[in-house]
Amino acid sequence: MSADLQDLYQEVILDHNRRPRNFRVLQDGRMAEGFNPLCGDHFTVYLKVDGGVIADVSFQGSGCAISKASASLMTESIKGKSVSDVARLFERFQQMITAPPDAPIEERREGVPGDRVTLGKLEALAGVRQFPIRVKCASLAWHTLRAALDSPGEMVSTE
């Protein structure tokens, strides 16, 4: 197996694919659907926001290992964070997965000095940058989350 593949399918990713966290329906919350018409990945993100903070978040649906693990990791990493921090985190995440393959890892990790937002476990998805065609898989749950925050009930498409 190539180094790029090992980088993409890290143990953390495989684990979250096998046993996705927060993989359930959340009653009485906001929700949004995300769909990638190219490959058929389809997720619903459920959300409860309380006083500008993500009180609870979950997801359901089906997709490839990258999209499912990314959704699972996302739910873990945003719970308890403020909506504005989550927006920053999405920005950092997006930067990480779309960075040129040879960009030094420190640049992606450090961010702006004094930034409270760190990628943490989400760094497991850094390997996606070697596979530009899979960037949409990794970001599908995040786009869906943003739709749930901005205009709940929306259907999001990555195309």
Place this chain on the structure above:
Amino acid sequence: MRVREDFPILQRRVRGKPLVYLDNAATTQKPQSVIDRIVRYYREENANIHRGVHALSVEATDAYDAARERVQRFINAAEAREIVFVRGATEAINLVAATYGRAHLQRGDEVLISEMEHHSNIVPWQMVCEERGAGLRIVPITDTGELRLDEYERLLGERTRIVAITHVSNALGTVNPVTEIVQMAHQRGAVVLVDGAQAVAHMPVDVRAMGCDFYVFSGHKIFGPTGIGVLYGRAALLENMPPYQGGGDMIRSVTFEHTSYGDIPQKFEAGTPNIAGVVGLDEAIKYVTAIGLSSVAAYERELLAYSTDALSDIPGLRLTGTAARKAAILSFAIDDIHPHDIGTILDQDGVAIRAGHHCCQPLMARLGVPATARASLAFYNTREEVDALVASLRTAKAVFI
């Protein structure tokens, strides 16, 4: 077969590995002779057709007309004027839906398609049915991916005007009994369009033996260039259809008050056509005819049997589409590995397959799968390449254990 040397792209390497191209249902590779033909056209022959009195225009016109005759012989149409050059199978179906469909469908009429159709043989019919107030009826398939002929017979009704059916399923490989389908439709007075996109490069096609009214295919799926395709239509039908697009080349005379249209096939070929595409397609058909479609079919049948056995040996792998009559297309899923991940892992080994819904979302819904991985073979593929596919699939399994 010693044909691999004819295809320069098959010599290239991908990610340091020899390319194993198993995505022929998406598009086929081009032999050197086709590439050379297109280059020669632009280097030495380029001119517009049906206009100039100069030598180049005459040469280009001759080449264009000769290509039409070759296509006619290739599918055994009765006359060359029954061959209309279009952009591809999709445009051919849109043409028939927008002209024949619009002219013949009344409120309450029905168009019959099958559950295994490609989006290109669904959406144009949906559009014209909606416009005309006609109904779209769907012939179901069995779990193995075969057309339910009993259901087809039941659905064929007094109001069925058009049956549109694929010759070979791009997602399952199923070869439909088109001759029987046509006979049954004709008994009820319906016309039949057969989508031959996945058939023409893999088996001999004889539209008169089949009896179909329309037959469509794309050049790029038969070792020719993209952007060129063929609509075959029985002359009596084409003559009575309104034109599809207006413009130059399709007219007899134009005044600001009135235009009279040209004869078929020019009536359906408005504007300067894809001349380079037509001569490229001509060369591709010449190439594949020299090999012989019967030989191609026999070779691919053997390779399909070998591939089916090899894939079936992989624990947890399930084939989708196991019809008795199949083209060399293998759609499959592996337990706990999404087709998209299979595609990425195989690509690292230089193995090119398709992962997704194959433009057949209703079919995927029927089969209860979000997507499949698909290896689609051509006559230039080998057992060694199938072995490479299997080895790479075992790597995928190892990653996901």
